[in-house]
Amino acid sequence: MSSLKAIIFDLDGTLVDSACDLRDAVNVLLAEEGLRQLDLDEVKSMIGDGAAKLVERAVSATGGDQSRLSALVARFLQIYEADATRHTQAYPGVPETLAGLRRLGLPLAVVTNKPYGATIDILEALGLRAYFDAIVGGDTLPERKPHPAPILAALGRLGIAPEAALMVGDNYHDVQAAQAAGVRAVAVTYGYSHKPHAELGAERLIDTMPELLPIVADAAS
Template identity: 55%
Template sequence: MTTDLARSRFDAVLLDLDGTLVDSVRDLMDALNAVLRDEGLPPVDPAQTRAMVGDGARKLIERALQAMGGNPARAPDLLPRFLAHYEPIASRHTRPYPGVVETLRSLTGAGFALAVVTNKPAQATRLVLDGLDLSPLIAVVVGGDTLEQRKPDPAPVRAALRQLGATADRAVMVGDNHHDVEAARAAGVAAIAVSYGYAHRPVHDLGADAVIDDFRDLPAALRALPR
């Protein structure tokens, strides 16, 4: 695989977390339901949680409050409580998608620099990566609270590139949702979308350069993108 990957024009891969590297719905749902219970509101189910994920913890809380009859304006005040529930269980049920670990190892072995660029808070992101033994494979983490801006703003992508010492023309963003593709486009970075994640719209309508159905297809997609 190393020889094949050498034919790619990329040397840096930026990765979304939830819905791209890991399936985190159960742990997010459990923390969210603890907050909703504290607010006297009914719980959300896995399908509802899945549809709410992708734009950071505060937006997740806001969407849950809206859906369950609460006050969405309470979301900023409830964020610390949500994180207090979530961080201790961040990797309890969360697992990498099939092929993620071996593919990341192959990429790092081939000399690729890897970063996680996510709208999830940075501390929670690191807890997930640590809990799943993915941290040694990831050189840089840019979370949803690392900067004032979050995806789809290109600033987090550019920050990751700076920290990796990479250039936009030799980097690709891999994600499951529209904000991943939009951030990549705005930063001048190629985009690959995964079809198995938490997309809020049809994945083939996101405008990515390629769509993969399995994370193990990423090396082939990297090779196939034009130089």
């Protein structure tokens, strides 16, 4: 097995807990449409495949007009991106883990299905932007996870081969994208997984982000 030379992270549900801000933006949109409000658990079950999918699921769950989805997605992004960082926080141990990985000399990337602009806003608001050498958002390329293209694009920017990289995520699309790109995968057991973590197909599961450090240190040596 190649030694590890780079780490790629998902954002929502992996590095940051953004569910409350996503819920609030979804509920503003639904209120404008005269639809019922969603609770936090409902919204968490809809997160992970990009803004369009989140809006589609929310509108479907509340009996809204599916024929207007493109307009509703645009309005959702307007609402969300105006205040994407009010409640969003890094998960426990994330800043310390990122700092530890940088001390190991490893380049880091974020590959997320969240729009690039909101991703940058969140990373900057939480003081995490400086840790990352490459950031690929859900609107950076035509493809999103589980397609491997965003991961391969990040690796291209880092100058790292897939077999020397590790993807860390919380959901099936993270693991599928990693495997399709030829990248190893670790899944966190918190976040917004749509299926049991043991069924995601990751090589390792971790309960907290700091557990990643010894795994990476062993594989990077």
